[in-house]
Each structure stands twice: as structure tokens, then as C-alpha cells.
Amino acid sequence: MTDPASATGYRDHPPRMGFFTDTSVCIGCKACEVACKEWNAIPEDGIELTGMSYDNTVGLGADTWRHVAFIEQRKPLARQDPGLYHDTDVLAMAEQGTRGESDFRWLMSSDVCKHCTEAACLDVCPTGSLFRTEFGTVVVQEDICNGCGYCIPACPYGVIDQRKDDGRAWKCTLCYDRIGQGMEPACAKACPTDSIQFGPLDELRERARYRVGQLRAAGVSDARLYGEDPGDGVGGDGAFFLLLDEPEVYGLPPDPVVTTRDLPAMWRRVGAAALALVGTAVAAFAAGRRV
Template identity: 70%
Template sequence: MAERMGFFTDTSICIGCKACEVACKEWNQLPDDGFVFEATSYDNTGALGASTWRHVAFIEQQPVWTADGTTGDGDGDGGEKPFQIGPDGRWLMSSDVCKHCTNAGCLDVCPTGALFRTEFGTVVVQSDICNGCGYCVPACPFGVIARREDDGRAWKCTMCYDRLRGGLEPACAKACPTDSIQFGPLDELRERAAARVAELHALGRTEARLYGESPDDGVGGMGAFFLLLDEPEVYGLPPDPVVPTRNLPAMWRWAGAAALTMAGAVALSFLGSSDRLLGRGGPR
């Protein structure tokens, strides 16, 4: 088993160039998304999906002036925190991708074995085995995996499994000009990310936080985690993701215990009926 590999995406240095999107599509020969103009931003892909395995989000934030003359966070909770921005607002940019969860719901529910865990710890769909059942789609707490309309099969990021097997880094990380997308051994990336957060905090960027690096979260830790400059919801990420199949082992144990209890009750009932039929039910 090879060392577990992963992505650390530092959104604080993402410039929104979309080189990662282009490299992903070119290497994996992904079809276009219809070229639908998203009028609210410079976003031309909209979201992760069957044909978009890397998606660069553009989030435009307008400042809210507070009573003390600073720009606040505008969340309406009364405890406005000053942004590290000027009076014209700021852009948040983030290159999103499949999280390659430690506890992957998509992997748990696949009935054909089309989804499998590679020797690098990543989760990959084998398109030639996928039957298009779609069970994996609602099993993903991030809405990453999707089916294509033309053939119904499920698709998502493979972390460029073919490149990894050849000793190469994924295309998106290779193309990123600012090293916002970093690839490497997952434990090493976590250490690097913690140091980066400490560095930003020392510079006064106290809003910097990590998302998905902890093995104690609802998906057992993500193989692709992020440094964010605001709450996860701002980036379209669930604040407390939980894999839907997390409780499956306990459910199967309870189901087994219930089945045994029912079988015992049926057996006792059958024995009681046999006794009455044979006249061994005692005095009447």
C-alpha cells in the first residue's frame, strides 16, 4: 500500500486564473459544460459535476460599515468583525474538488464495485463498471459526484490516478501558478497547512481556518482539504459534513439483533403450538 496522498488547497493565494480547471479538463478529456454564462460572477462552470472535476468559485463580498468606522462581516449577529479588506470589498476565490473522504459514502453504497479505494487512498469511479444506478449521488455530503445525461454513468475527480501511477502529480496541482493547490503525502500536507494558518494569524489574518483536515470530522477526514478565509458556508461547503452511511455498521448490528429476537420469538411460538397440538399443554 502506497502512502496516502492528497490535496491541500490554500484559498488565500488563489488568484482565480482557472488554470486548474483547464488542466483538469484537458488531461481527463472532459466535455464542456454548455458555456452557460453565470451572470453573478466570472464563474463559467457553476459547480462541481460529472464534467467539471475542479471548480473555481468567485465569491464577491461587499463591506458593511460599522459604527466605529470599520468594515464588518455583515453576518447580522451584532458582533461585526473587521475584514482585512479595503472599502470596496473583496473577492474570495477557491478551487473546489472531490474530497476523497476517509469514510466515503459513495464507496459504501456502490452495488457494482465501480467505486474503489486506490493504493494512494483516493476514491475512483471505474466508468466501465458503473451501471448508472445513481446510489452514489445522494451518498456524497458535498454534492460532488454526478451522472452525465448522455449515458447516465457517474463521474468525479480521480486525483489523476493514471498520473499518480506514473509518478506524476495531478494536472491541476501541476498547472497552478501560485501553489494554491498543493499535492503530496496527506500527513505532510496537514503539517504544512497548520504552519500556514499560524503564519496568517501572526500577520493578523485571524479569520484563516482549516476545513476538512481533521480525522475526527463527520467523514473521517478529507483527502482534499482547504484553508479558508471565511465560514465554510460562504464557499458553498457544508459546515459539519457527515457521511450518510456513518451509522451503517450500528444499524446492521441492531437489525441483526432484531432479526435474532424475532427468530427466537417465532421459535418459541412454534414450540408452544406444537405442545398444544400434542396435548402437552398441561391441565386445562
């Protein structure tokens, strides 16, 4: 299902829209987190710092739809060609290290709902609260959500969450209200380094592949794309990433799969078992009548 909007029944729909997050230029400013909260009127969270990390919001949840991760590594970066990047490139900044430590670097990444091509959350929602938009994105209608929570374990990325006060599910909408008016999502609009890029998904994929080529040519051999491949276990993500290390380092599953992929086979087996039980019961009843 490379075109989820068409598969859902939309005709003459706009191109599929999405996010490309280039973590190599993320500076960890959290402007995206703040802009997301302000535009979507999301309750505050993460006010209390633990003293162990600058990552005060910890992870995605019902009250954090964009989450900026701070990952400290004792790992040097390859030498960069400064002519390839602009002044705000964190690769050059991280290479300097802190406190004179040349083998230290920060990895920063702004995570978000992936708006999967094959979205398990849609498959399990009993009320139609979760729906596919004409842009190919996945949105929760909170006024229809009954708080059953089925979508939460169904998500292979652990993105969806329930609010404790009302039990309903919440997550990124990719600013459906904004993109419907031809505007950028709030997080992409606020990002000062263009780490978060918004646009037609096909164009973003092409741009991302070019960027990976740039980085590898500059000696960053670990540069890779995550969620860009339409052949992966979820059919490709509507929000994908350029990473500088293994996905697990960023808290991302290395091989995500749509969790409902086996449901049709399971229902067929249940149906076959039910028919067998009915047949057995009928046969037993008939045998009893003959006795």
C-alpha cells in the same frame, strides 16, 4: 483509520497523497478547471454565462471535477504585511477592492472531491466500481459502474454526480493515471499561483498549518483549515483547504460526517427484528398445532 491504504490491504504502499488548496492565493483563473477537463477528456459544460456571476460552472458535477467558486463580499480585509507574500497574492489584490470600494473583496476557491479517509461512497457501492488506491485516494471505475446512484446521496460533500446520457457516476480521480507515473495531477500542474498544492498528505498538513500561522500573524484572523483534522466526522480529507471565512460561505458543510456511520448498528437492529419476527411466527405456528 489514519492510513486508508493499509486498512484496505495494501502493503509497502507509497505515502498517502493529496491536495492542499490555499484559497488565499487563488486568483480565479480557472486554469485548474481547464487542465482537468483537457487531461481527463471531460465534456464541456458551463459555456453559457448567466450574467449574474463569473462562476459559469456553478458547482462540482459529473462534468466538472474542479470547480472555482467566485464569492463577492462586502467585507474588508485586514491590512497585510507585503513582505510576507509574493506579488500574485490575492489578499493584497482583494484589499484594493474594485471601483474604489475598500469594503469589498472576492473570495475564490477551487473545490474538488475530498477523497475522504472514511468514504461513504465506498461503503454503498454494490459493484466495486469505487475503490481505494494505494495512494489513499478514491477512484470510480466507470466501466464497472452500473449507474445505481447510491454513492451520490452517500457523499457528505455532494461531489459525485451522474451523467445524463449514460447514468454512470463520475468525479475527480486525483489524476490516478498521472500520480502513478510520478507526475502531478493536471490541476496542480496548471495552477499559476500554487494555490493547489499536491504531495504527501502529512507534509501538506504541516505546510498548511505554517501558512495559517503566517496569515494570522499578518492580521488575517479568519484564516482556518478545513478538512485537515483526522478527528473530524470523515476521518480527515485527502483534499483539504485553507479558508478565509466560515465553510458555509464557500458552500462547504461545517461539520461533515460519514453518512454510513450508523449502518452497522442499523443492520444489527434489522437482524434482531427479523429474528424476533421469525420467533413469533414459529411460536404462533406451534401454538396452532397444539390447538
